[in-house]
Amino acid sequence: MKTTIPVGPYHPLIEEPELFRVVVEGERVVDIDWRTSYMHRGIEKIAESKTYDQVTFLVERICGICSTSHPIAFCNAVEDLAGIQIPDRAKYIRTIVAELERIHSHLLWLGLAGHYIGYHTVWMWSWRYRELVCDLFERISGNRQSYAMIKPGGVRQDIKPSEYRGIVAALDELEPKINMFIGAILDDPVILARLKGVGKMSREDAMQRCTVGPVARSAGVDIDIRRDFPYAAYNSVDWKVITQADGDVFSMAVVRLLECLEAVKIVRQCIDQIPEGELVTEIAEVPVGEGIGVEEAPRGECFHYIRSDGTNHPYRLKVRAPTFANLPSFRSRFIGERVADIMIILASIDPCYCCTNRVMRMDDGTSVRALDEKSLLELSWQRTRELDAHYVHRPRRLLEL
Amino acid sequence: MDPVKALQVRFPRGIGDILERSASRVYVGIDASIIKDIADFLFNNLGARLIIMSALETRAGMEVLYHFTFDRLGRIVTLRAVLPMPKPSIDSITPIIDGAEYTEREIMDLFGIEFVGHPNPTRFLLGDDWPEGVYPYRKEFHGQYPYRTEEETAAMRDEILGKGAK
Numbered sequence: 019m020k021t022t023i024p025v026g027p028y029h030p031l032i033e034e035p036e037l038f039r040v041v042v043e044g045e046r047v048v049d050i051d052w053r054t055s056y057m058h059r060g061i062e063k064i065a066e067s068k069t070y071d072q073v074t075f076l077v078e079r080i081c082g083i084c085s086t087s088h089p090i091a092f093c094n095a096v097e098d099l100a101g102i103q104i105p106d107r108a109k110y111i112r113t114i115v116a117e118l119e120r121i122h123s124h125l126l127w128l129g130l131a132g133h134y135i136g137y138h139t140v141w142m143w144s145w146r147y148r149e150l151v152c153d154l155f156e157r158i159s160g161n162r163q164s165y166a167m168i169k170p171g172g173v174r175q176d177i178k179p180s181e182y183r184g185i186v187a188a189l190d191e192l193e194p195k196i197n198m199f200i201g202a203i204l205d206d207p208v209i210l211a212r213l214k215g216v217g218k219m220s221r222e223d224a225m226q227r228c229t230v231g232p233v234a235r236s237a238g239v240d241i242d243i244r245r246d247f248p249y250a251a252y253n254s255v256d257w258k259v260i261t262q263a264d265g266d267v268f269s270m271a272v273v274r275l276l277e278c279l280e281a282v283k284i285v286r287q288c289i290d291q292i293p294e295g296e297l298v299t300e301i302a303e304v305p306v307g308e309g310i311g312v313e314e315a316p317r318g319e320c321f322h323y324i325r326s327d328g329t330n331h332p333y334r335l336k337v338r339a340p341t342f343a344n345l346p347s348f349r350s351r352f353i354g355e356r357v358a359d360i361m362i363i364l365a366s367i368d369p370c371y372c373c374t375n376r377v378m379r380m381d382d383g384t385s386v387r388a389l390d391e392k393s394l395l396e397l398s399w400q401r402t403r404e405l406d407a408h409y410v411h412r413p414r415r416l417l418e419l
Numbered sequence: 420m421d422p423v424k425a426l427q428v429r430f431p432r433g434i435g436d437i438l439e440r441s442a443s444r445v446y447v448g449i450d451a452s453i454i455k456d457i458a459d460f461l462f463n464n465l466g467a468r469l470i471i472m473s474a475l476e477t478r479a480g481m482e483v484l485y486h487f488t489f490d491r492l493g494r495i496v497t498l499r500a501v502l503p504m505p506k507p508s509i510d511s512i513t514p515i516i517d518g519a520e521y522t523e524r525e526i527m528d529l530f531g532i533e534f535v536g537h538p539n540p541t542r543f544l545l546g547d548d549w550p551e552g553v554y555p556y557r558k559e560f561h562g563q564y565p566y567r568t569e570e571e572t573a574a575m576r577d578e579i580l581g582k583g584a585k
Contacts, residue, residue: 051539052521058544063556098444228469228518241468246490247443310444310486310495312470321470323486336473336484338522343471346518 020048025360040352040360047352047360052345065335070096070170070304073332077322078164080339083126086119087315088322088337089168094249095322096170099309100301108172108299110292112250114185115158115167116313117281117288121192122151123316124274124281127365128199131271134361135212136399140203147195154188157181172298182289189282196278203271212402213268217351217363220265227346231318232273233367237265243314255287267366304328315340317367341367361398422465422489422496423447429460443493451500451509454485458512461487467496469512472522474530476558481507481532508533511540529556 025038035056041049061080065073077088090112097104104112125148132140152162158177159165167173177185203209219229224237234241242259244252260276262269306328313320318340325334344367351363423445427434435448449457461467467487474483485498502509511534513520523534524543531554534540545555554560 053543056546060555063560098441101441225468226517228516241490246493247495248493307440308446310497312488312495319470321486323473323484325475334473334475336471336475338471342521343518346521349517 019043023357025364038348038364042357045356047355047357050348050352052348062335062337065332067331069330070301070332073335074169075166077337078166078168080337081315082163083123084119084315084317084320085164086115086168087313087320088339090116090250091311091313091315091320091322092324092335093168093170093311094313095309095311095324096301096304097309098311099307099324099326100170100304102171102299102301104172104299105296106251106293107176107295108297109251109254110288111173111177111297112168113252113255114177114285114288114292115165116250117284118151118154118185120281120316121196121278122148122155124278125151127274128203128271131267131362131365134365134395134398135209136395136402137209140199143195144199147192150188150192154185157184169298171301172296174297176297177292185285186289189285193279193282196275196282200275200279203275208402210268212362213271214266215264216267216359217355217366218264218266219347219350221263223350224265224347227350228343229318229347230343231314231316231340232270232277233318233344233347235259235261236269236273238263241319243312243319247312249311249313251288251291252284254291255284257284267362270366304330317341318344356401358397358401361395422461422467422492422494425465426457426460426496430457433457444495444497446497446499449498449500451483451502454498454500455510455512455515457498458485459515461496462516465489466491469516469518470495472519472526474526474532474556476530476556477501480504481530483507483509483526483532485512502532506533507531508535510535511537513537528554530554531557 021042023040023042025040037053037056039051039053040047061076065076068076074089074092077092078085080088125144129141129144129148132138132144155165156162158181159167159175167175219233219237221238224234224239229237229239230241238261240259240261243249244257245259257280260273260280262272304326307326309324309326311322311324319338320340321336321338323334323336324332327333347367348363351366352360355363423437423439426447427437430453433450433453435450437448438446440446458469462469467489470486470488472483472485474481476482479501481502481504483500483502485500487496487498488494489496500509507530509532511519511523513523513534514536520537520539521543523537524540526532527534527537527540528542528544531552542549
């Protein structure tokens with residue numbers, strides 16, 4: 019018998035309201051539909067009444083975690099429209115900010131993923147080391163989040179040479195910890211049993227559903243905006259695109275962890291190579307026309323399209339956040355999975371929406387059962403404990419370290 | 420072969436003006452009636468990825484933009500179809516590209532463009548109490564909440580702030 023489980027209208031995990039209608043048969047999921055925009059802010063419409071400089075601040079508010087990705091994508095679009103090049107120093111500063119943000123965003127995801135499968139040590143530890151990056155941002159920009167570093171034509175603030183040493187020191191502390199996570203998580207048999215083969219998506223599905231970012235790369239689709247459409251200073255530093263073949267939740271964790279290491283590598287090179295010079299190329303006039311800006315956010319490709327009528331505000335701004343492109347992949351991921359795995363698969367694409375209350379109702383026509391966040395988490399943790407029981411005598415590597 | 424050249428060869432009729440703004444950005448005007456064939460050709464034969472679709476209102480009518488990308492070539496090809504008002508309508512490309520399902524429903528809600536042949540043309544972004552025929556991203560819409568009259572808003576304000584409060 020088919021049963022529809024509405025997950026939402028508040029997301030049971032992260033912080034934004036939307037509704038998933040999961041159709042299950044017994045323990046297994048057979049279909050999923052998605053409804054969103056319970057908190058539609060009309061940012062694209064608001065942007066039509068603001069100047070280009072103001073819109074940079076506006077789009078920074080689209081996302082609280084990857085808060086520098088949207089301004090960079092927007093400024094890329096304005097610069098494409100105006101046909102200007104930004105100064106070299108600004109390129110390097112943009113790269114440093116974007117990569118540091120990638121580290122803290124991926125560590126945030128890792129912590130949440132740990133929490134949802136009942137590994138609270140992973141949660142506490144990864145968020146502890148994420149603090150290093152947030153503190154670093156406070157020193158560089160004055161803010162832990164929403165740094166307001168980017169403006170059309172360059173950057174709003176400099177990173178002073180006296181701050182380089184602090185950045186390198188923080189990276190020196192962070193790098194062994196990321197390596198520790200990689201060792202501890204990739205070797206843990208219970209994490210392996212919970213994540214390996216769960217929420218699988220094939221390469222063909224990933225391409226057919228137009229997924230982006232770590233979600234696509236974990237399924238073997240070799241795309242990365244930083245390499246394919248080089249912006250900022252990515253073509254002046256040495257780094258590689260991380261891909262995995264399996265397309266399951268485990269591969270996504272691997273991609274994100276290894277990307278943290280790449281990000282550390284990129285920031286180090288930027289600190290070494292960063293040239294002296296101007297911070298901004300002034301944009302005298304925005305011409306009539308259109309511009310497209312793309313950026314690789316921690317969650318995938320961020321896309322901005324601007325149509326200009328020659329005034330100081332956009333005639334139309336179109337924003338595509340990476341999660342919008344990745345959510346359709348749920349249809350491939352959920353079919354055939356267990357209800358207890360819903361939690362971790364929903365979290366696996368690192369969705370970016372905000373929510374406060376979490377409710378889930380099961381309704382099979384005769385009986386109505388309400389499941390709140392606690393019961394959902396309990397279902398997930400229960401499964402980890404069952405698996406854990408098989409490995410009672412194994413050494414707990416994470417605790418030893 | 421360059422994807423735009425390939426398009427011109429495959430569709431000698433139906434391809435309009437081509438605007439090459441830079442090496443990585445091309446805008447191609449197309450005839451709205453052959454969008455399904457073009458999308459099929461770009462996606463299945465040339466291996467493009469659909470980034471997103473967007474729409475905007477101009478004097479000529481409703482523009483629908485299909486942003487395709489060739490990641491390997493570092494090239495974004497934007498197809499532009501202009502649909503006449505007041506009833507803009509175009510064939511849905513969701514049967515060809517699964518990834519277009521939600522963006523077409525989004526445009527349907529916000530701009531009132533009909534996508535003929537969409538497998539699930541139901542409301543996606545707007546609330547269930549949003550009236551039919553009001554499209555918030557069209558230029559004529561100025562941000563009123565059409566489902567609440569001024570009297571109702573005033574009554575709500577009185578209830579929250581106390582009667583007579585400014």
